[in-house]
Amino acid sequence: MFDFDVCIIGTGRVGLPLGLAFVDAGLKAIGYDINADLRSQINQGTMPFREPGFDAIIAKKQFEVSDNIAVAARAKNIIITVGTPLHEHIESDLRQLQRVIEELTPVLRPGHFLGLRSTVAPRTTTFVKRFIEKKSSLRVGVDLGLAFCPERIAEGCAYEELKTLPQVVGCEDTLSKEASSQLFETISPKVLHTSFLNAELVKLFTNAERYVHFALANQFALVADTLDGNIYEIQSLANYEYPRNQLASPGLTAGACLRKDFGMINEWNPYPDILLSAWKMNESIPLFLVDHLRRRTTLIDQRVAILGYTFKQDSDDIRDSLVPKLYRYLQRECPHSIKVSDHNLTAEILDPVNGTLTNTSWEEATEDADVVFVATNHNGYDEVLKTLSTTRPDCWIVDIWNVGGTGQIFYQAQAIADLGSDG
Ligand SMILES: NC(=O)c1ccc[n+]([C@@H]2O[C@H](COP(=O)([O-])OP(=O)(O)OC[C@H]3O[C@@H](n4cnc5c(N)ncnc54)[C@H](O)[C@@H]3O)[C@@H](O)[C@H]2O)c1
Known part of the structure; x- marks a missing residue:
């Protein structure tokens, strides 16, 4: 048939x-x-x-x-x-x-x-x-x-x-x-x-739960840094041998599903809701990273490198990534240059808003960088940061994913070499 x-x-x-x-x-x-x-x-x-x-x-x-x-x-x-x-x-x-x-x-x-x-x-x-x-x-x-x-x-x-x-x-x-x-x-x-409705809500609630979970982690990172605390140390101590809820790690929380699915619940919810706050929290992270780096060093006339452009680790998907937004906030600081490197993407990154960007190798992006943003936690970036700790120890690293293992979001590359000598 x-x-x-x-x-x-x-x-x-x-x-x-x-x-x-x-x-x-x-x-x-x-x-x-x-x-x-x-x-x-x-x-x-x-x-x-x-x-x-x-x-x-x-x-x-x-x-x-x-x-x-x-x-x-x-x-x-x-x-x-x-x-x-x-x-x-x-x-x-x-x-x-x-x-x-x-x-x-x-x-x-x-x-x-x-x-x-x-x-x-x-x-x-x-x-x-x-x-x-x-x-x-x-x-x-x-x-x-x-x-x-x-x-x-x-x-x-x-x-x-x-x-x-x-x-x-x-x-x-x-x-x-x-x-x-x-x-x-x-x-x-x-x-x-x-039922139809319950299945629709299973999907939406699963994603919304994740989105809010990460928004909370991002809020904690923002509060900790504002108070000069260390979010990764706080997370590791809070979670250590603790039998109940575990704190999540901060990050650039985005992607085609997480960013939009909350809106499908939201359009049906006229009551006070935490999803809009979670959205605002997650969406504010690119600005937080630029703003709090500026409290430590200037970006004007600096050579900036962005490592990773996709919305998540080891992916080739840039849909709803927050990295293009980070790129635009960096442009507003009038740096000398912004180089982008993402080994999961093609030689030219076709960004619907930022236009066609040249995708350089990580070596080229970082060789003379004053500031490096680890925007996506792709595998291999830990080695890139280790190299930088010897070739450009004064270079500022913005590392919300803790790829360098220093437990800090903002640090100078030397801190990674210091880890080795401490341990
Ligand atoms: N990507 C994920 O990880 C993921 C996970 C779970 C759920 N979803 C959901 O699954 C759905 C699809 O997401 P996706 O990431 O695969 O999107 P996608 O854009 O990769 O795929 C959608 C495809 O549909 C095609 N299409 C659009 N209109 C069409 C039409 N009229 N006739 C035939 N084909 C048409 C497009 O050309 C495209 O290839 C979305 O609702 C998304 O929220 C995605």
Whole structure:
């Protein structure tokens, strides 16, 4: 009856690993995406972004991505993984999802199971159900299945986590329950069912909890530095053999999910809320780093190096990274130069706001640097800082991630060499 087991609509950072995981589990899977460059890379058998574990699977070319949504009709299960950003104000931007369901509804037929996997605002799955039932003669739970089945993997860990994380599925009828179990049991150890709304909130609350957790850590770092305290020493003492909550480390908390998902809860919350404060806290960290460095040394006419441009460690994703914002605050200080180095990115960094930036090697970025910002905690930067401690001991380091191991956010490179001689 169907040519494929599953069709993935939107084969980006979430959809592609999922499609490949289904292929790896022995299913016949196909994709549909509007991005021609992305389609071409995938169809040539190469990963368009870093997601360890999938290179060998994609190289087999068993997962083809089409430019025609009609392929979806040929698959029993259809999973939507398009982007769901926020508008500029606090409001979910449903345009990608709306376009998909408008195009998809005419080709849906009895027997299909439709899974919504993009992160969505509360009640979006109910909206999709209403839309399908209004625009077609199909009835959810009678003719076809519908579920919200959120993606909970961390970018970069999809290969392992798709196989190990329990799959939360929100659906409200037996047909959808059975269809979703049949599909997700092929890759997940456990499928847990709940309502549309609860599943939507499971996803949003998980990310919001993380976002607030890190905001608190950032606030503590800011307070500690304002009072001349040492946040990493405080954290290590507070957590040492302590049986209850552990303090998190500060950082540039950002990324396509954490930064935006809080807004999907927020648009539904007219009451006092801590999410906006967490947002403000996390968003203020680039300014905090520049401002508190300026209390120690000037940035005017200095040579500045930024190590890392992506939103998180060992990633090649700059979406919603706070480093571009840090770059702009540094520009306002009128330094002599700002060099950027990120070995996970291409020779030219195409930043939608800051323009095309030259991506230099770390050696070139730091060779004459007066100030080095460790903006992302990529592996290998500890060695870069060690080198700097001998080649440029007076150079100021801004190290919110504690990559240098000094336990301080602001220090001169010599402090790293001193660690070695102390220990
Ligand atoms: N990236 C993550 O780690 C992560 C984790 C969990 C959840 N999510 C959620 O998953 C969803 C997708 O995120 P992503 O990071 O994969 O985004 P992405 O931008 O990498 O992928 C989305 C893909 O959808 C395609 N697309 C857009 N409109 C389309 C249309 N009308 N028809 C077909 N394809 C279309 C785009 O071309 C793109 O390739 C978002 O809701 C996000 O919040 C992401």
